Amino acid sequence: MNFKTILPFAFLLLISFSDAVAQGNKPKKATALMGGRFLTFNTVIRVNQIEVSRTRNVGEDERALHTPARVIAFRQAVADGFPGGKMTWSFSWLALNDTTANYREIRKLVVGYHYKYGDDVTFIPGAYFANAYNTTEQVNKDVHDALQIIGKMVGNNYRPLSIVAGFTSAPNQQYLAEKEGIHVCQGNIWSQYSIDNQDGDGSVAYPFYPSKEHFCKPAQSKKDFIDCVNLDGWSVDFLAGRREGFKDGFNSRMGVGPIETLGKYGNETGLKEMMHTTAIHFDKGFELNGFGWVTNCWELCLPYDPASLKNWLTAIRKRWPDTKLITQGEFGLLWRKHYKSNSFNYRFVERGSGIGGSDADNEISWFMNKDFRLALLKNWKNNTPEKVIDFTRYDLPAKEPKEMTRKWSLLGAINQKQSRPQDKPVSIDSISAGARAIIAARYKYLIKK
Template identity: 50%
Template sequence: MKERFLTINCIVRKHQIEKTRTDFEGDDETELHDTGSVERLAKIIRDGFPEARITWALSWCALIDASDRYRRIRALLGEYMKVHGDDVTFIPGGYFANRYNTREQVNRDVSDAFRIIEHEFGHKPRSLVAGFLSAANIKHAREQEGVIGVQGNIWSQFSVDNMDGDGSICYPYYPSTQHFCKPAQGKADFIDCLNFDGWTVDFHQARLVGCRSARKNSRMGVGPIETLKNLGRAKGLAEMQATTTAHYEASHDHNPFTWITNNIEVALVKQVPAIDDITSWLSWMRERWPDVQCPALADLAGKIRSRFPDNGGLAYELHQAGSGIGVSRRGVEITWHMNQRFRLGIERGRHGGPKVFDYTRYDRDYAEPTGVGQRNWSLMGEINQKRTRKQDKPVKPGQLAGWQSIQVEIERV
């Protein structure tokens, strides 16, 4: 395979966080949404990547709003489907559906939204954009609605916005029925639907907790808020390029494919002055790696599924050198090994030699929260990169229990 992929999901909504069908949090973003903003965002993307196939995800309110404003937006997206091969799907709960709804209600929201999309757009979605989504809801989307790919985890997010969910691997995997962050271990816990990250982030910044400042932000990577808005044009673009290079260049030879992804809210067109530099990022990407493909999320899911029917062959080795931006120090390199059995993060380049800063086994039993209202859905292993527990202090590889057998597992996969 050895291909390079990019996915771009654009979010159309009425409220910043639509917790339920009728309860909202944050700003009313109606005035930030019109056909002009949608057209501008599509142009920004396709000026840099003409063949891009965008996945447009509409919130519940954006789907049912009968005003001219939203009817025209939906009509425009229908045209993009015909002309560019774009896709249209649903986003439940403003990225955090399970924080505010029972699993049964989320299932109803997904199924009802899909009926609306089928009626208005004449097609049934095969993907779902969700931020975080519980295993039970991913299973429902697959078995009842035919979804083959869900953007259902936000890799490394912790103490940011309204929900936490660190603990997964950052490339596509088939989730376990036990926990959406856990790759399925076999037929007994297998959900036949790929789970995708929402934003590619810088591995160095991702070790932080929360967003302390523009410089110390755990979500920094390719997202326009943390880069172009918070850092400005030059430094923001440099951070986007450094994160992209880590995958398409430093990690490319070690993986069956490499992948960058970005969720971009339409509201940002009027909120981020440097939003046009997404074009610069994409143009630079295309010039440096002409083979990059930008399929819709569902199409990428189909392509991966055709080669990898389960997690057995999905073993990833990812590298990122320090960029000098934010907390990313030049001369320091992070390596991640991520596979069906575990994820392992190693830092090299500081005094004292290599250190293991994350070790999370997946061949253990885990459980998601059961009730509504719980913020933290993280899957915490033996050592977690966020260092929120005493046991999370990085250790030398030889001090990690079972290190020799871990090395054997890495070589085997």
Template identity: 45%
Template sequence: MKGRYFCFTIVIRVNQIEVAPGVNLGVDERRENTLENLIKYRESIFRADPSARVTFALSDAALRDESENFRNIRAQLREYYEKFGDDVTYMLGAFFSAAYEKRAQICANVHSALCLLKDFMGPEYRPQAIVGGFVASDVIRYIAEVEHIHVVQGNIFSQYAVDNQDGDGSICYPYYPSKEHFCKPAQGDEDFIDCVNLDGWTVDFINATYCGVTKEGYNSRMGCGPIETLRPFCVEKGIEIMLVSADQMLGENFGRNNGFGYATAIWELCLIQRDGHHQMNIDETTVTAFLSALKKKYPDLKIVPFGEVGESFRKEHPDNRQLHYEFVHQGIGFGGSLENVRLYWYMNKYFRLCIREDIQRGTKKVIDFTDYTKQAAEPEDSDYRIGKIQRNWSLLGDINQKGLREQDKPIDFVRLSEAQKELIGRAEKEFGFTVTF
């Protein structure tokens, strides 16, 4: 697969966290999720790139709310679909449905939402992708096999101790997930789900190694996401950080991945309300400034919906047999992205491996090795009705970048087990690369 892609998604909801249909946590956002702000948002994107096509992801309440405002929003989205080719779809819960709801009920919610979409998009309408933050493998399988949608934004690379759910352990580029665990790439026909799983937020790779927010104030989610980047660092510096974060995918690593680059961010509609509860102090001009700068840096960049990237990947790659990605990133010297640190990431069908280089000391250590050939399992169903909240859906491998366990202490490459080295050697031979150590 070739080309530079940026997936920009706008979330439209009624409440800040919709645990399940009719069950809400957090702030009521009706005052900020308005038709006026929607129009400002879409016009700001058009000013940056008239050819841009984006994803609009609606929560269950945004699909059902019968106020004049939300009826007008839904009608406007139909117009944008017809005018620009935007994808209008469903957002599961508040990105964290698996933390609160049973799998079977989540599947039922998807079906209901797709019916609600048809009410205003037309009887033949079907979105290109479903947006879900973290999506359990059984739900992904249902979406593919029953609803015949084959792209899901179903993982958030490196998220741990942030927001309402944890899910570290995946790779950050497109892959087909295993029936065992949504973070694990399928190993063969027996565990294959015909649905491309996509990361939702591109983050600085060095910040991604932190657990939540550190005592120094370093945010593990600093990157293309506005809340973790624009709010603490303001617009000018925030956009600079977002551009560098996108550059991890669209710059030198574009060449390392055979001319393919994928960066992504999900922004909420409510964020451009200057006096909104998120206290972002941004407006629609910020959206234009960021996307314009991105397009200026990469004139060939395509701003497209999740579904287009996923279906393009699916067309060229029917399975994970050629799945291999490489990334090198040196810190930017700001916000926890330490200038003296360089990371080497290798992500493929068999494993993900990260080597951390201390440039000043000239040392290299393995800080992550997640063996995808091993059996994996997701947690049992959550059920908020009885207070059963399953927060941690991570796939923490032999060594994990967050350093949470005793076994996660960084080690020299030579201290990897013979089985780990053998698996790395197998991948090097199969995919034609050499690990830098």
């Protein structure tokens, strides 16, 4: 091949590469929300267990657990378990700025995965609990500066489609949407209470636009609307999720996460529970809601064989072959395209797996909409009457804490965790007339005349 033929060939390669890069920076438009089963999978790369600020850490140093070899094995497990799937990589502040050889190589590898697989590369402020340790202004500054670093790191005017955050206050999500132009945030951890370093129970489990009053509250009108799709952190077993932390020896976070499943019960039983939780959304949930969504965040440092990750992904593809593994940003934007406001009406029904806090004889039904969330629990084997275990109204005023604290929950008249005397389960007929009227406006069949 002479010089005259090489030049056009090289030019075509350059155009193809540029097109591929451009495609990697935005979601495909062909996929629709309704009728789809969606899986989003995130990981966290950090230096310290909880980086509460740029200069202060709480927990263990995790440098030795973050190696290029671990990153390679982790991504290969995803590629083998779900060919063609995409995931989201989130870096902490220290992981973005660490100058040691391992972290330089890790960042280089992840950038390569963006161009190879279409993975999203983003930031996690505070390594989950930013608002418990930082002011709103500092979190905004951390997000802004980190996005600048990531843009330069990935190149080609790159901008992530979302951020990972654990919990994120309403003002921070408003800043993300209005100032940074990012409209998807993993900004709540559904049902988290009395576990880890921050509480945040009270939201709905599927995507919603948050209110300016509280990140757990769906926006009620255009006036308090934040144009940022607020996503859950990882899907939990609803029956396990009603527990208060580790009460009675159970773990309220049990679901698709590896710590509470594989780590607690081993690979076989752990995978069974992960698939049980996945099925809540991909079987009955899909039927009730018109689409299904399962999300998982598997920290890179966790001491589990990547083969167990591959096994879960393979099992999902085998049982639900139409499932799409896309980045959380792509999923959030699909939801945003379909829902222009909080017009959702989510319903879920689960019978327990018999593992951990997922009682085999219990059935839980959840109803979640803009106005309220309602949970009913019964013993289906004994056919006992349903009891209300959660009723949280969203049409009432709400306030986020002004101080830095772990207490960010939005607790309604009755809360599933039963942490207060008023949270004792009751029959739906015994709640106030006003509450029954609000429920009947949406679910008339639940209220007896």
